[in-house]
Amino acid sequence: MSVLPSSIWLPAVSSHSESTRRRCRTHLNDISSCSLTRQQRLGVDAIVKFGVFRKQTTYQCCLAMPVEEGPTSSSSQDSLLYSRAYWVTKSIVAWNVEAADGSCYLYASKTAALYVANNGIEGHDLKIKLEEDSAGLPENVKEKFPHIRDYRAYKVPLALDVKSLLKCQLAVAIFSSDRNCINATGMQLPGVVDELFSYNGPLGAVFSNGVVSLYLWAPTAQVVRAYIYRDPSGSDPLEILELEELNGVWNANGPRNWEGCYYVYEVTVYHPSTLQIQKCVANDPYSRGLSANGMRTLLVNLDSDALKPEGWDNLADEKPELFSFSDISIYELHIRDFRYRAISSCSFKIARKILPTLEFSLFLLASDSTVHPDFRGGYLAFTSQDSAGILHLKRLSSAGISHLHLLPTFQFAGVDDEKDKWKSVDTQMLESLPSDSIEQQAHITSIQNEDGYNWGYNPVLWGVPKGSYASNPNGPCRTIEFRKMVQSLNRIGLRVVLDVVYNHLHGSGPLDENSVLDKIVPGYYLRRNTDGCIEHSTCVNNTASEHFMVERLILDDLLCWAVHYKVDGFRFDLMGHIMKHTMMKAKSVLHGLSKDKSGVDGSSIYIYGEGWDFGEVAKNGRGVNASQFNLYGTGIGSFNDRIRDALLGGSPFGHPLQQGFVTGLSLQPNGHDHGTKADAEHTLAVLKDHIQYCSEEDDQIR
Template sequence: MSPTQEGPHSPSPSPAKSAGDGLQNSLSFSRAFWVNERLIAWNVDSGDCSCFLYASKTASLETVNDSIQGYEVKIKLERSGGGLPEDVLKKFPHIQGYEAYRLPPSSDVKSLLKCQLAVGITKPDGECCNATSLQLPGVLDDLFAYTGPLGAVFSDDHISLYLWAPTAQAVQALIFSQPTGGDPLEILELEEIDKVWTAKCPEHWEGYYYEYEVSVYHPTTLKVEKCSASDPYSCGLSSNAQRTLLVNLASETLKPEGWERLADMKPQILSFSDISIYELHIRDFSANDETVPPDICGGYEAFTLQDSAGMRHLKKLSDSGLTHIHLLPTFQFAGVDDEKANWKSVDFRILEELPPDSVEQQAQVTAIQDEDGYNWGYNPVIWGVPKGSYASDPNGPCRIIEFRKMIQALNQIGLRVIVDVVYNHLNASGPYDDSSILDKIVPGYYLRRNSDGLIEHSACANNTASEHFMVERLIIDDLLRWAVDYKVDGFRFDLMGHLMKHTMMRAKSALNSLSKEAHGVDGSSIYIYGEGWDFGEVAQNRRGINACQMNLGGTGIGSFNDRIRDAVLGGSPFGHPLQQGFVTGLFLQPNTHDYGGADEMLMLAISKDHIQVGMAANLREYIFADHEDLEVKGWEVLTYDRTPVAYAMSPTETVNYISAHDNETLFDVISMKTPVEISVDARCRLNHLATSLIGLSQGIPFFHCGDELLRSKSLDRDSYNSGDWFNRLDFSFNMNNWGVGLPPREKNEKNWPLIQPRLADPSFKPQKSNILEAVDNFLNVLRIRYSSPLFRLRTANDIQERVRFINTGPSAVPGLIVMSIEDGHEGVPGLTQLDPIYFFLVVLVNARPTETEFASPSLKEKALKLHPIQLMSSDELVKSSAYDASSGRFTIPARTTSVFVEHRS
């Protein structure tokens, strides 16, 4: 989700209140920052006036007749000359230029933090001319940063509860025997000891449920509220996270057979360069699979059926070389009721009878879209517990056991598992929403706020603040739980750029420190990557050095390469839907889009530069000849907004992709951007051309589930809540879901005039033969990638020394990429030998609508032959690719990727 990728819709933030004149609404805003134990920062100059801190434990502060009243404590602050200290500005760079006000040493700061607070500027005559409430994360980090136990901790004879809630006035734990309803069996009063609230309960309460009641001042209501919430460190939950389940994840009853040996049974990964990723939504995988029993369709258990159509397909991908499955959010999220009995559904039999361009399908789907079983899950409620709606029973320990069985089953067919983590925002905030957890327990701390104290919403809604100590700690603790207790193999970070770089680095270090001996996990094999977009309030390091693409070079953390995506497909997901790219017909086979007189041939050449940089793993220092035949480095090639194309310093820092769950599918984009008159066979070839380009690039290739099936969502640009109908997968390969009605109105209506005639035209719909050919071609790309380590070079130096682009400069054949990869000979000075089979590879990507010839003196007199896998392919066109050694001439069919190899003698 990003400015270059659409994500799921979240509730819109409430409009900001106006501050008005004078003090009328001043306490509704938090324009001052309490940054450490003795220092408050405020962007006002008090001059000859006095500054005071006011506190009320009963939340009685109010502004009356230009004065603050209702306080129980009033403390005069001393203006501190010289501005804010360097350590404060490093933590809060956005308050550069604020004045510093110091509290007297006698102030009881810890008691004050449990009160409603305000600061005011008072003139010598007693008139208060300015006032505001305070933001507290700085002082809470200074006094209450905590590294001890949190959540429910099990010992031999009791269970200890620990809750971090430093601003709370009182905390109770209500104990229940049932997941919902009923009166509490007991109410425990927690005691505040060593920075946390704690209580003990008997060990036989394991299997019971609890919820916290936290009495705390909440800045959104200006009242002391009694907030009811589950434990942020929950290990188990009742349905819809209403209560926390007292469960010990180390219990033997929760472990599938062989669970403790799983680390030794996982498919081996010798280098992160060997990774390839396939993105999959849990419900999509089996909801439409007729080989899966209805009672487990769409859930964790569907992955345990080794003979289902979906698992057979995943096994084929694995056997061809695919290494990792990336699962869309699996944690407890909002938007889908955990109780399946409450779901509503549409009748597929009725929808199947409607015209392919009808408006009726989307009307029926959207009528129940918030009451069905579908949502992508980018609506976090509690991060550390598997989602209940995917389990056979959302209450009790089922979700824990079944999630573990899913991981185990995927590992057993040779696939490691990456989970999608969404630490950049939360679904809800405030003291009343059932989905609000963290903001009930420590109001104003976990969520990032602007200079007025209003919550930032650039990451959908309710942005979190990893620059705060306990937010970062919660993120890292959560990652360790998924790694140790669920044995996942990697993490994909949603809107990673909204997290701080130090958070990502500490997370990487914590994961890397895990060992089989101590934790049952090999942390060195856990790969992390994410969306490194730089936008919103964190852009350009305004909140500290953030984890965006340009800041991550040299970290070993991967980020999505949107440059290659946009160059291949054309424009961006927020550009005009007809804007073409390298694969979709730019200059070579134009559609009706008006480029305003721009030189389309030049646009195509620049797009090729961007792609070639991406194929060289988007390395900053990679040197090649660009479209002007100038020798340039990757970072010197610029995007349309003058941003460097390349940002990586090692190949595993680049995740190359052209489609993901966000935006239209690859087939849909191609169907929209290519001229309406070309054949469906041509579109299918372009679909394969695009996936082959990613699959044969250096760096880590990433594919959206269904890229290989010509998957369609009927041109839906954001199917996060479009139900099973628009998100269907068919592993029987009978259909690709094209033409199942106009996509939902909310995100697509403005494009309906373009979409409708395409869906209505039967010539756009692929046949089963097209789908089967696409699957076969995709499997062959994987097989070719894993046939030689030269496609998976491990260092930037190896790529610079071995990878060359040949068809470059002003005389280059438009729409043709020619990449060679050279190996060394054992015992011969120069390049070391990496591949025992092949000495030289040539990859030719012909996006042209016609057969193309290309000759190069540097490729003459080589013993090149078409790759054996392509020679055995069912694709007759690719088998007609040819090479003449005497002239160094290649003949490549239209819309084809051909790979030639030179065997070692």
């Protein structure tokens, strides 16, 4: 396989919302420069590090230059580092630029040779004049891109071969009446890509009639090759295939004996973060199996009987009864900690009226010698019916808990899938240290990036179970064992909820080993600001469900988990960063599943999430988003921060000692300045109103 060229990366800083600190993860930004000179001219020389929980997080984020301070010809090539113009339809380019009486031109280079000279952009294969449309942007464009509704509109000639141009490096430049270049920039393409290449056909690996077919949506790619391997790592490829393209979808066919083999794609594509044509090696976005650490995609047929536990096809008939969504009570648990460590077990019975409005992070931590050591902290730990952990879950089920919410179980970064590479600390040594010692934390910190612990909010591939929870991260074990886990939990009276993190991805750029989507269609899957830099308000690499194929990937992924793994609900992390229409489609496609056609009763699948409204999506900044208020009346659940803060006190932005209704504000003040006695009584009255309102409104925010 070819080796990707090295690149000089552009470190930069960005401010981050206080509320994102709890999920900050290691990140390598995709905004890179091609020379140190550019880096120095941009004045970017800092890396911000956050100490967050047990993982140190390094941010290298794009330093956004305000639009009104855009580059001029004196900043030379630096202006092309940004993408401030939007190709929104095949006939319209939007740009927030002072046009005066000058003229605008579109430039394209298939070899990414564009550069800014004193007289404009050079190195182009094509130069086309664009005429300004005095009517401005049409209403459908303003609706799709509300954040650029006031931009100027430039008309693209109808005879232009737009599909071919989208495979090139693209830029626009504006000239004064005396032919001086006064501004130039790269382009953002999702609008025109959606118009020309939206696709509803097969994607991923398809098994039918003795043939394995590969389908990859990559409309901006110049060349796509598939490397087929017999083994999960090492070895030379069995075959190297060059895929054929039809309207943005690349395809190749192979024999049925490919099943059980592995593959990766090599995508030759222009990447705006490096201003180069890159050869990006990536997994299939529609991967359904992986090798350890996601190094290669496994060719696995999820319909194969060999991957189904006994009785799997009839599991829908064994599901615990659920008469109404208002009867749901949820217990939250992390697979890694289930029956793994010798810490006392904790349980909590959550009242039916309050549960949907609160987010609990309750971990079942127990030492259970009846569970095989290799199964502890993994999928198979849930199949030992007489273990202490399962007996505890059975008691919870009998007490009224209806659903078990599993923290992220998809393939995420931060934990090696191969357990023999994990490092650990001697717990007896830790227990021997004084309780007020700082040495415990120092020991843990020294191995924090090499141990087996991580919440899992570092998505790499959404549609494959995490390999570190399987007995073998290679081959189909993770599929079989995940199914056994769901089956076992259903049989003890618990439905299964997955924590899905569709709002961001861990990797980006052409070189990051955890980057997938941004290697295949650069600049499309990740939401960008008006400079063309990736938005990070979720914590890192925000995804853009307002784009057609991002939404489709989310919907297809949900269907995969519901149909092939028979899960019973989905908890959406930072759901407010997903568009409302995406959530409504998700509800529709899931509830449309039937036992007869899909082996699943979709009407009982519950979806809910964090409907917080902040960042670039706040106040419908990128379209109507799935925030609390926008979801009213949809039947989609949203966490309620009003009752949470009323009970516990404070807020994500408040002082940690600020008390609430059940944390002593009335009876046991802790010394924090809550104002006068009258102020505290008024606060209590307001908090009581919140609690009473939420208790009476049993439907919460729907």
